[in-house]
Amino acid sequence: MIPANAAKIPHGRFRTTDATVPKVMQQGALTPWLYLTPAIIIMFIFIVYPAANTFYLSFRNSANTDWAGAACAPLEPCWGILENYRYALTSEIMRIAFFNNLMWILIMVSATVGLGLLVAVLADRVRYEPFAKALIFMPMAISFVGAGVIWKFVYDYRPGSDQIGLLNAILAALGGQPIPWLTVPLLNIVMLNVVGVWVWTGFCMTILAAAVKGVPSELLEAARLDGASELQVFRQITVPIIMPTIAVVVTTMVINVLKIFDIVYVMTGGNYGTQVIANQMYIEQYTNFQTGRAAAIAVVLIAVILPAMYFNIRRFREQEATR
Amino acid sequence: MASVRYDHVTKQFSETVKAVNDLSLDIKDKEFLVLVGPSGCGKTTALRLLAGLEEITSGTISIGDRVVNDVAPKDRDIAMVFQSYALYPHMSVFDNMAFGLKLRKMPKSDIEKRVKEAAGILGIDHLLDRKPKQLSGGQRQRVAVGRAIVREPKVFLFDEPLSNLDAKLRVETRAGISKLHQRLGTTFIYVTHDQTEAMTMATRIAVMKDGILQQIGTPSELYDHPSNVFVAGFIGSPSMNFFNGKLAGSNGNMVFDMGAFKLPVPADIRETLRARNDDQYVVGIRPEDIYDAAYQAPDIESSAVEAQVDVVEPMGSEIFLNLLSGENTFVARVDPRSGARAGNQVGLAFNVNKVHVFDKKSEITLR
Numbered sequence: 001m002i003p004a005n006a007a008k009i010p011h012g013r014f015r016t017t018d019a020t021v022p023k024v025m026q027q028g029a030l031t032p033w034l035y036l037t038p039a040i041i042i043m044f045i046f047i048v049y050p051a052a053n054t055f056y057l058s059f060r061n062s063a064n065t066d067w068a069g070a071a072c073a074p075l076e077p078c079w080g081i082l083e084n085y086r087y088a089l090t091s092e093i094m095r096i097a098f099f100n101n102l103m104w105i106l107i108m109v110s111a112t113v114g115l116g117l118l119v120a121v122l123a124d125r126v127r128y129e130p131f132a133k134a135l136i137f138m139p140m141a142i143s144f145v146g147a148g149v150i151w152k153f154v155y156d157y158r159p160g161s162d163q164i165g166l167l168n169a170i171l172a173a174l175g176g177q178p179i180p181w182l183t184v185p186l187l188n189i190v191m192l193n194v195v196g197v198w199v200w201t202g203f204c205m206t207i208l209a210a211a212v213k214g215v216p217s218e219l220l221e222a223a224r225l226d227g228a229s230e231l232q233v234f235r236q237i238t239v240p241i242i243m244p245t246i247a248v249v250v251t252t253m254v255i256n257v258l259k260i261f262d263i264v265y266v267m268t269g270g271n272y273g274t275q276v277i278a279n280q281m282y283i284e285q286y287t288n289f290q291t292g293r294a295a296a297i298a299v300v301l302i303a304v305i306l307p308a309m310y311f312n313i314r315r316f317r318e319q320e321a322t323r
Numbered sequence: 324m325a326s327v328r329y330d331h332v333t334k335q336f337s338e339t340v341k342a343v344n345d346l347s348l349d350i351k352d353k354e355f356l357v358l359v360g361p362s363g364c365g366k367t368t369a370l371r372l373l374a375g376l377e378e379i380t381s382g383t384i385s386i387g388d389r390v391v392n393d394v395a396p397k398d399r400d401i402a403m404v405f406q407s408y409a410l411y412p413h414m415s416v417f418d419n420m421a422f423g424l425k426l427r428k429m430p431k432s433d434i435e436k437r438v439k440e441a442a443g444i445l446g447i448d449h450l451l452d453r454k455p456k457q458l459s460g461g462q463r464q465r466v467a468v469g470r471a472i473v474r475e476p477k478v479f480l481f482d483e484p485l486s487n488l489d490a491k492l493r494v495e496t497r498a499g500i501s502k503l504h505q506r507l508g509t510t511f512i513y514v515t516h517d518q519t520e521a522m523t524m525a526t527r528i529a530v531m532k533d534g535i536l537q538q539i540g541t542p543s544e545l546y547d548h549p550s551n552v553f554v555a556g557f558i559g560s561p562s563m564n565f566f567n568g569k570l571a572g573s574n575g576n577m578v579f580d581m582g583a584f585k586l587p588v589p590a591d592i593r594e595t596l597r598a599r600n601d602d603q604y605v606v607g608i609r610p611e612d613i614y615d616a617a618y619q620a621p622d623i624e625s626s627a628v629e630a631q632v633d634v635v636e637p638m639g640s641e642i643f644l645n646l647l648s649g650e651n652t653f654v655a656r657v658d659p660r661s662g663a664r665a666g667n668q669v670g671l672a673f674n675v676n677k678v679h680v681f682d683k684k685s686e687i688t689l690r
Contacts, residue, residue: 221376222409226423226474227397236422240413 058084058295068292084296097275104260107193109253116204120212137202148266151195155181185273195263204249211245251312258305277301325387325477326352332382334368342368344534355504355511357525365534366514370480374403402471403480408463410455417451420470441472461492481513518558530554552686561610564653568606579606583649584628592690607679610656616670618658625672632663
């Protein structure tokens, strides 16, 4: 039987209008904004204002004295106020940079994610798992500049004389000819990518390893009893289950690689056909003093990254929702 | 369809931990064997050894006439239903059930036929397009069973398949699994910690404790003739009452003295006890063999005992009385008409012929 006073049980006892809550802490329309104000101010100074100013500068000339395109020579191609974007999108050096960034995405993202997944799955089965993982993760603690310097020594090339570079020393010891790793087109991009992979595989491994461990062992056992080989278990059970995590790691790496700068700056300075978008932006600003062009390249870079960013956030929200 | 044989099987996880200790079991073809015991007794390990999910430390396991120690799980021709069901979350119900058949490269039409048939038996044919996430606990459980059925294995293994279901569904599903066993006529090996499941479904029950097989037999054998104190206490609910009894008196007047009351020693064991050089025994009696003296069954040789009622638990068809007598606490299952009230004294009748007697040191059954 339901007690007669069942409906009278008091509720809403924890509403903040309760007399025990000090008046200043009671929530009205204004209070949440008060809490947010410091963050909003900092965001405005360090993100919103610089972004808006960069956007504005991308339409201005090199010294911010007039609109871009004001100095366009007659009969030359000119996009008027968008003149800086003509440079950012169509110039020879920027086309090389776009192509190279695409190469970076293809090589580095697939290698870091692929190797990271491989190590995550294999390390899960060895006794010295923490040690093996620490070893792979270690380069993550080294800055790209530091990694660049280290690998510059590894790739060092001296025509004829003794080789102090590790790779060429090995080649020479085996009786081969030394190779100028960082000046041969295309090969040098691959070699630069090796450095990026060396640094970032640990990151991918760590996140993917957590996901791999999250797959219930009973699922793998069930699949084995169902007749699946280890490779089939991996491809048909493990990978589909951790696919959301793989997607997040891939997009995170795409964003990272699009912004790639340090390795190229330190090791080749963008020479020998290794230029990338971010390094060209740096050169326009600090070597050529072309502020407008640098700003336009920055805007283009943001525009390229935004979709990956959007995808990542959406994925993250979906995961949150299923929790 | 096959028999299963454990021959002196031991599984050692570390120097000190023997999860399964010298287990020998003969499971006949088409038998429904339930492995039962408290958690950590090695029953699940024993099952996983048979499935090939754990490696055997010593001994051999055979399925049919084949020793399977070195046979991969997938080649043992067994199917297993896991406690968590282990459904593949990214596959539909149909794909979950078809997974094993696809791996065996069975023609598509045959797969469809088998899955539909199994789904029909289990009443899940309308769920084939759903993902596991969209199913209730009971439906998931049936899909897990379905995934095992379609493979048409020689042996079915169940690892506590009902423990994630609510009480009502558990009772229904229990009957469902028994029916399935009759219908398929395959060897079932079923692990549970719940003695009720064991009693209701098994053709034979194997009771384990600390990695050691305690007793194997039909449910009624285990209930009426437990081999030791552990089995006697584990099988049956509420469990058997145990008293420390001191043998006293002689010849026609031998009794067990429990301190607050005495019970006559059943005639058929007097010779045995007299020959033993020991007077300390564990005396057991099941709650249903203790009557409210006012409603005792006719034609039993009974012994009167006074006790104080501690708690009364009316079950409708019967009443459980938690009782105190001196140092002894025990439970009686009495007639629903009993007028016993908590705090009052009650007159009881013990059915002397149903008394179990165990050696105190070894805890082995004497009667």
